[in-house]
Amino acid sequence: MNNTICELVSTTRGQAKINVNGYLLVKDKNRNNSFYWCCEKRGTMYCNGRAVTRLVNGQHHLQKTTDHNHGAExxxxxxxxxxxxxxxxxxxxxxxxxxxxxxxxxxxxxxxxxxxxxxxxxxxxxxxxxxxELPAEPMKSRGNDSRETGNALARNLATSTIEKEEQRINEDTKDLKIEITDRAAQQLNIITAREKEPSNVLRVTVDSGGCHGFQYLYDLTEADKLQQDDVLFEKNGAKVVVDTTSLELINGAKIDYTEELVGSQFKVTDNPRAATACG
Known part of the structure; x- marks a missing residue:
């Protein structure tokens, strides 16, 4: 097993994950050159799949792995x-x-x-x-006084640009809604309490090119890492965040939590935009 080299990949949100036999895992901790990883679905599907790697010359060599409660993707x-x-x-x-x-x-x-x-x-x-990533418009200066004024104007311009973008997003999404079921809210609160991260939120991402039309991805993320185009929903203290593109695809749907023989997980249900879905 020591000869197996695991590949690192950065997700769309900038989080580093490691690929172990088709499963993606996130870093739990490391001690010197030993890295401990847990399944990315630990929070949403209670998966206890884990792996241990050793960093040698910039490469992660697999030392140990445990089984997952779901299939590889x-x-x-x-x-x-x-x-x-x-x-x-x-x-x-x-x-x-x-x-x-x-x-x-x-x-x-x-x-x-x-x-x-x-x-x-x-x-x-x-x-x-x-x-x-658009920079604030640079201001021309003529000496110290005008340079200070120019910097202030540049800051004001940048702030104004952000505020206008936020207003546009609010206007575009004011009629877009999702419903968080009581069961999902209760389970999400249990998960965040267990992880000792009460500020964590459930991110729901929708890919409209999935195997049956839509593919739903669920991930726990820190509230302070939300993006400008994210829309936050809350029920009984449980928080769900959806980016504007995904929100358009699940407008009117419910975020539920299901318990099945094959595993328990958060799930998008009653989506008016999709008859079938995967994920």
Whole structure:
């Protein structure tokens, strides 16, 4: 097992995860060169899958692994890589969003295409990323007094730009709603209390190119890491966050928690936009 090298990948939210036999795990802790990982679905599906790796010359060598309570998602890693490539090109080139998506999709295995987010969702991601990284308009200065005034004006301009973007997002999403069921709220509060992270929120992401139309992804994230285009919903202290693109795809749906023989998990139900879904 020591000869197995595990690949690291950064998710769309910038969190580093490791791929172990088709499962994605997040870092729990490390002691010197030994790294301890837990399944990314530990919070949402009570999965106790774990792994231990040893860092040697910049590579993670697998030392030990335990079983998961769910199947591996071989396509998930490839999808994350493709989305990361889209965002990388968005930052490094001035190509139109549609061209970026077409280029990345063409270089991706056809077997992965059904699991990729839709072209429209990827294009919207490019646009949001570029908007968020727009610098404040530089102000010309003529001496110390005008430079100080220029800096103040630049700050005001940046603040004004952010406020306008927030107003636009609020206007675009004011009629978009989801319902958190009592069962989901209760379970989410139990999970955050158990993890000793009461500020954690459940992030729901929707890919409109899933195996049956929509693919739902669930992940616990820190409240202070929310993005500008995120919309927060709360019930009985439990918080669920959805980005604007995903919210449009689940408008009117419910966030529930189901207990089944194959495993318990959070689930999007009664979605008016989809008859079937996976994830």
């Amino acid at each position: 071989a396509s998930r890693l490839a999808v994350i890589k493709a989305v990361n490539t889209v965002k990388k090109r968005a930052r490094e080139t001035s190509e139109p969003p549609a061209q970026i998506v077409q280029t990345v999709t063409a270089s991706t295995s056809r077997e992965i295409h059904p699991y990729l987010p839709s072209c429209n969702a990827l294009c919207q991601s490019v646009k949001r990323l570029r908007r968020s």
